[in-house]
Amino acid sequence: MKISMNRICKSFDKAEVIKSLDLEIQDNDFTTLLGPSGCGKTTILRMIAGLEKPDSGEIWFDDSCVFSDKNRINIPPEKRNIGFVFQDFALWPHLSVFENVAFGLRAKKDTVNIKERVNEALESVQLSEYKDRYPSQLSGGQQQRVGFARAIVTKPDCILFDEPLSALDAILREDMRLEMKGLIEKLNTTAVFVTHDQMEAMSMSDWIIVMNKGRIEQQGKPENIYQRPKTHFIANFIGKSNWVESDSMFRPETAALKKKDGYREFPAVVSGIDFLGEKYNLYLNVHGKRWTVESSSRYSVGAEVSVYVNEHDIVTI
Numbered sequence: 001m002k003i004s005m006n007r008i009c010k011s012f013d014k015a016e017v018i019k020s021l022d023l024e025i026q027d028n029d030f031t032t033l034l035g036p037s038g039c040g041k042t043t044i045l046r047m048i049a050g051l052e053k054p055d056s057g058e059i060w061f062d063d064s065c066v067f068s069d070k071n072r073i074n075i076p077p078e079k080r081n082i083g084f085v086f087q088d089f090a091l092w093p094h095l096s097v098f099e100n101v102a103f104g105l106r107a108k109k110d111t112v113n114i115k116e117r118v119n120e121a122l123e124s125v126q127l128s129e130y131k132d133r134y135p136s137q138l139s140g141g142q143q144q145r146v147g148f149a150r151a152i153v154t155k156p157d158c159i160l161f162d163e164p165l166s167a168l169d170a171i172l173r174e175d176m177r178l179e180m181k182g183l184i185e186k187l188n189t190t191a192v193f194v195t196h197d198q199m200e201a202m203s204m205s206d207w208i209i210v211m212n213k214g215r216i217e218q219q220g221k222p223e224n225i226y227q228r229p230k231t232h233f234i235a236n237f238i239g240k241s242n243w244v245e246s247d248s249m250f251r252p253e254t255a256a257l258k259k260k261d262g263y264r265e266f267p268a269v270v271s272g273i274d275f276l277g278e279k280y281n282l283y284l285n286v287h288g289k290r291w292t293v294e295s296s297s298r299y300s301v302g303a304e305v306s307v308y309v310n311e312h313d314i315v316t317i
């Protein structure tokens, strides 16, 4: 399902949080809204789901309008056929895993073959054996799988994820990243994923929409946003940037420490070193500017080096 938001505005207590936003989510794509805390990501998801009412504008699901202030349309959440996976899992503590997943179907009185459908959803997240347990008897990762099963059991046209992995520890987070991505691919559905984690956004998404202060800064494929940032905000928020001038930068991994023909040479002094296992990060002082480059060997602090950069890798903002 394609989602379009047209000229959406939303304020809370006179503070404008979303500013005349135009946004399109393509059918069957995995789209991520990426942006710093407070930029309005959750508010957008809640408006798509019908949990928050925009002040003005329109929201369309394919060819049907689900919200319009002008035409006084506001389809309630239960009629929008959207799945929602929350950051804090939001499971009912007094209901078993099975009943948590069945809850949405029972609420809609959609109980035909309910046992089979719930079991199928639990199977897809490999939790069949846990169906009689209560949320407090599950690990964080298992609880989030229940959250996922609950979102897919109604066969929604779109699933919204609000930072679903942020309550998990780093290793589990990476495993769950792959698992969720795989499950969503299998479902063949539209997914909108919210995160403020750049790595998560880049590794999971077909399309990234970067937001800042209630506005879209840039949207595109992950590679495009990383390699060709259009604003200072994007260049600094996603990945590391080495600024050559106030309006031109390159990414650390594109630079070399050995002479390369045709590359620009920048003399630098090593000011710090981080050993990261597979490589070193060198922090450099380049005429008062602080750069980072990657290296396969250790350098001493104070060492004089040359950094070689291809003009093609320098992006003008």
Ligand SMILES: Nc1ncnc2c1ncn2[C@@H]1O[C@H](COP(=O)(O)OP(=O)(O)OP(=O)(O)O)[C@@H](O)[C@H]1O
Residues within 6 Å of the ligand: 012, 013, 017, 035, 036, 037, 038, 039, 040, 041, 042, 043, 044, 196
């Ligand atoms: N119900 C509310 N009442 C008042 N202000 C709100 C309400 N909901 C959100 N806000 C404000 O709107 C702004 C955007 O909030 P939102 O939750 O959408 O941000 P976010 O991008 O999801 O941030 P985070 O990454 O921290 O979750 C914030 O300044 C927040 O304080």
Ligand SMILES: [Mg+2]
Residues within 6 Å of the ligand: 041, 042, 043, 162
């Ligand atoms: Mg949020």
